Amino acid sequence: MTNEGSSGAAPVSRLADEFNKLPGIGPKTAQRLTYFLIRMPEEDARSLAEAIIAVKERIILCTTCYNITEINPCDICTNVNRDQTRICVVEEALDVQALERTRSFKGLYHVLHGVISPMNGVGPDDLRIHPLLERLKGDSQVEEIILATNPNLEGEATSMYVHKLISPLGIRITRPARGLPVGGDLEYADELTLSRAIEGRQDF
Amino acid sequence: MSRPRTYKTECIVLKQLSLSEADRILTLYTPDMGKVRAVARGVRRPKSKLSGHLELLNQASVSLSYGRNLDTINEAQSIRSFRGIREDLQRISKAIYMAELVDGFSIENSDNYQLYLLLVDSLGWLERTDNTKLLLRYFELHLLEHSGYRPELVNCVECRAWLEPGDHFFAGGSGGVLCPECRVDSEDSLIPISLNSMKVLRFLQREKGFANIDVLSVPPDQLAVLERLIRVYIRYLVERDLKSAEFMNLISNARS
Numbered sequence: 001m002t003n004e005g006s007s008g009a010a011p012v013s014r015l016a017d018e019f020n021k022l023p024g025i026g027p028k029t030a031q032r033l034t035y036f037l038i039r040m041p042e043e044d045a046r047s048l049a050e051a052i053i054a055v056k057e058r059i060i061l062c063t064t065c066y067n068i069t070e071i072n073p074c075d076i077c078t079n080v081n082r083d084q085t086r087i088c089v090v091e092e093a094l095d096v097q098a099l100e101r102t103r104s105f106k107g108l109y110h111v112l113h114g115v116i117s118p119m120n121g122v123g124p125d126d127l128r129i130h131p132l133l134e135r136l137k138g139d140s141q142v143e144e145i146i147l148a149t150n151p152n153l154e155g156e157a158t159s160m161y162v163h164k165l166i167s168p169l170g171i172r173i174t175r176p177a178r179g180l181p182v183g184g185d186l187e188y189a190d191e192l193t194l195s196r197a198i199e200g201r202q203d204f
Numbered sequence: 205m206s207r208p209r210t211y212k213t214e215c216i217v218l219k220q221l222s223l224s225e226a227d228r229i230l231t232l233y234t235p236d237m238g239k240v241r242a243v244a245r246g247v248r249r250p251k252s253k254l255s256g257h258l259e260l261l262n263q264a265s266v267s268l269s270y271g272r273n274l275d276t277i278n279e280a281q282s283i284r285s286f287r288g289i290r291e292d293l294q295r296i297s298k299a300i301y302m303a304e305l306v307d308g309f310s311i312e313n314s315d316n317y318q319l320y321l322l323l324v325d326s327l328g329w330l331e332r333t334d335n336t337k338l339l340l341r342y343f344e345l346h347l348l349e350h351s352g353y354r355p356e357l358v359n360c361v362e363c364r365a366w367l368e369p370g371d372h373f374f375a376g377g378s379g380g381v382l383c384p385e386c387r388v389d390s391e392d393s394l395i396p397i398s399l400n401s402m403k404v405l406r407f408l409q410r411e412k413g414f415a416n417i418d419v420l421s422v423p424p425d426q427l428a429v430l431e432r433l434i435r436v437y438i439r440y441l442v443e444r445d446l447k448s449a450e451f452m453n454l455i456s457n458a459r460s
Binding site: 024116118119120121123124152153154156157160161164181183184185188189190191192193 | 219223224250251253255256257259260261262282285287290292293296297300301303304307447448450451452454455
């Protein structure tokens with residue numbers, strides 16, 4: 001969609017069109033952002049533009065774990081204080097950040113960059129599953145793989161697929177526990193969550 | 205009196221699409237309104253009271269409120285979550301294929317109670333039967349029937365003459381089997397269909413439930429023929445390849 005005719009000035013509609021490409025931004029929001037930028041001090045606008053360029057130029061994928069990084073291999077992969085025997089497999093780089101915030105996982109990661117979603121045409125070959133397999137074959141000190149994909153149908157399907165591929169290697173494969181969320185309410189929990197929570201109960 | 209602002213129904217979740225921060229647009233299949241697209245707010249947050257109930261392929265009872273564009277889901281309570289499907293990759297891939305078929309063959313806000321029943325019933329069978337390939341063929345044939353594309357397997361689809369027992373040809377464009385005479389001037393691409401395959405298809409088409417079919421054992425090569433035949437016909441109707449079929453093939457071929 002183009003924002004033609006709104007102001008007549010070509011750079012304005014060009015910028016609005018660019019904003020329009022971003023997720024969650026429709027034509028109206030794109031126009032509002034554009035007019036905000038026009039009124040913005042020049043140094044602020046320049047710093048925004050530079051930040052965008054910097055992200056595109058400097059951020060790469062770590063060739064070991066496929067997390068986003070500035071240096072290759074990334075900080076986590078090269079950190080000798082981390083537990084080299086455990087690899088946590090996640091869907092997105094954002095999940096790495098979420099797990100890092102917990103400070104309870106000290107191992108390494110592997111980012112798949114997506115999830116198997118047959119209805120949207122995303123198959124196993126569109127994800128970084130084979131690099132994981134190669135990584136495990138070449139690294140004998142790994143003792144445990146934690147499949148931390150999202151606990152929904154597509155995440156489960158992805159985990160099962162990865163499990164099928166790596167189980168012949170004889171490495172221990174685990175899934176994070178599922179159950180009731182902190183601050184949640186028992187009456188709103190669905191039967192599957194509740195039954196898994198009961199099955200996985202622990203001594204008080 | 206103005207019309208009520210909310211309504212209650214039952215549904216199967218066919219499709220999910222992420223929207224903004226934590227919302228999702230769901231495609232639901234309901235018994236009384238057919239396909240409905242609705243927004244579920246906040247379902248991607250772990251503490252959402254909706255999320256677990258509106259998982260893909262769940263059967264749930266829901267309460268929605270009318271929206272200008274899309275309706276919004278207020279409450280959801282799962283009825284069946286088909287755990288037997290969820291714990292098996294083969295079954296997951298087949299269930300997703302079923303969902304994509306229903307999505308492809310239905311239009312929004314046009315009810316088709318029979319199709320809803322077929323979907324719920326077939327998902328129930330998919331949880332427990334080992335005859336999953338035959339179940340898919342049964343599902344496809346009845347889905348075609350309830351959508352108005354029932355393939356003609358008894359009389360010639362062109363001249364209506366009764367088909368003599370023997371090997372014939374299936375014409376996707378005409379939606380049925382041709383007799384030897386009509387075959388000659390047909391411009392359709394034809395698929396050969398043996399007498400045995402035709403008998404199995406007729407049986408699947410005639411049966412109103414899967415119970416009598418489940419006990420049937422069909423040799424793998426014949427299953428493959430039936431699969432290809434129906435796949436070609438469906439591709440002709442929807443004019444594209446079904447995306448989930450590719451994944452389903454990948455999973456079932458790499459049997460370990």
